[in-house]
Each structure stands twice: as structure tokens, then as C-alpha cells.
Amino acid sequence: MITFSQLTAVSAAHALAPLSDLLQACVADGAxxxxxxxxxRQAIERFWQARIATLSGGSDDLLVAWQEQIPVATVTLSSCTMPNGYHRAEISKLLVHPQQRRQGIARQLMLRAEARARTREKTLLVLDTRSGDVASQLYLSLGWQIAGAIPHYACSTEGVMEATTLMYKLL
Known part of the structure; x- marks a missing residue:
């Protein structure tokens, strides 16, 4: 059974090791x-430590899917803190453990992130995803729009330069 929660900085700090395991598994799978x-592992743990610090500031939300008290998926909602961007937030680090994919977990996390954004009175969400990635189909099915693509945006786990697709959703 999959359950969902929003982590605080304290609860995320307690889950540092399993969150790092999740991210490590996704990267090993080519995410x-x-x-x-x-x-x-040090870079992965540093990432989570930095993310945990932003949770205490109140601008970020970390939503997690759990199976048997182990995090199997995450998504982050980061609110813009600049005065001209209070209406928008960014979706990032939609991670689903490779063994847990194709079960609708990512869809549920995205819907929960969108609901949280509405609660925070956000009217625009943005994200970027590797061009051609299977995640693009999920986002499109949830009503996201493609704004454009940037070639040679990121280096893959195989050392190949890949494009990213910028997407948005008006709430």
C-alpha cells in the first residue's frame, strides 16, 4: 500500500538515508x-541536506510516497520568493524508484503538488524535463503545456549532452 505525506525539515532529516537511497537508485537507472x-553518495546526501534546509524556510514543500515506511517517490514544489513571482512555483525532483514505476505514483504526487500549489495561491507552475523522456507524457496528460526546448542543456549519466523541455501549467 502506498501512502503520501508532506515532510517537514525535521522529518526529512530523519529520512536522509532512505531519501538518498531513492535518488541514488534513480540516477543509477539513468534519470x-x-x-x-x-x-x-556524498553529492547525493549534500543535495538532500540543502533541500532539507529549504524546507525550514517555508518556500519549499517535499511530498513523499511511502511503501512500508520507505520513501519510494518524491516531488518538490518550490515557491518563487521574488516579489514579481509570488504567483508561481517550480516542480522538481519527481523521483520514482525504478522498481515502483508504472503504478500511478508519479501522477498522484503531481496531483498532490498541484493541490498544494493551489493552497499556496499559486497560479503558474513550471518544470523542465529531459526532452523525449517518458515523464513528458505524464505531464502532458495532466494538462501541462510545452513552452520550448533548450539543446545541450544537461550531461546524461552516459556523458551525452541532452536537451531539456520547459513546461508550464496555469492553475
């Missing part, structure tokens, strides 16, 4: 989520 070497 384009900012990392190129799944073996660099």
Missing part, C-alpha cells in the same frame, strides 16, 4: 535529475 554518477 536526468542533476547527477551523473550514482556512486557519488
Amino acid at each position: 536526468s535529475v542533476g547527477f551523473t554518477d550514482a556512486r557519488d
Whole structure:
């Protein structure tokens, strides 16, 4: 059974190791989520430590899907803190453990992130995803629109430069 929760900085800090395991598994499976070497555990843990710090500031929300008290998926909603952008937020790090994919978990997390954005009175969401990635179909099915693409945006886990697709959704 999959359950969902929103983590605080304290609860996320307690889940640092399993969150790092999740991110490491996704990178090892080739996910384009900012990392190129799944073996660099220190970099992965530093990422989560930095993300946990933003949770205490109140501008970010970390939503997690759990199975048997183990995080199997995450998504982050980051509110813009600049005065001209209070109406928007960014979706990032939609991670689903490779063994848990194709079960609708990512869809549920995205719907929950959108609901949280509405609660925060956001009217625009943005994200970027590797061009051609299967996640693009999920986003499109949820009503996201393609704004454009940037070639040679990120280096893949295989060392190949790949494009990213910028997407948005008006709430």
C-alpha cells in the first residue's frame, strides 16, 4: 500500500538515508535529475541536506510516497520568493524508484503538488524535463503545456549532452 505525506525539515532529516537511497537508485537507472554518477553518495546526501534546509524556510514543500515506511517517490514544489513571482512555483525532483514505476505514483504526487500549489495561491507552475523522456507524457496528460526546448542543456549519466523541455501549467 502506498501512502503520501508532506515532510517537514525535521522529518526529512530523519529520512536522509532512505531519501538518498531513492535518488541514488534513480540516477543509477539513468534519470536526468542533476547527477551523473550514482556512486557519488556524498553529492547525493549534500543535495538532500540543502533541500532539507529549504524546507525550514517555508518556500519549499517535499511530498513523499511511502511503501512500508520507505520513501519510494518524491516531488518538490518550490515557491518563487521574488516579489514579481509570488504567483508561481517550480516542480522538481519527481523521483520514482525504478522498481515502483508504472503504478500511478508519479501522477498522484503531481496531483498532490498541484493541490498544494493551489493552497499556496499559486497560479503558474513550471518544470523542465529531459526532452523525449517518458515523464513528458505524464505531464502532458495532466494538462501541462510545452513552452520550448533548450539543446545541450544537461550531461546524461552516459556523458551525452541532452536537451531539456520547459513546461508550464496555469492553475
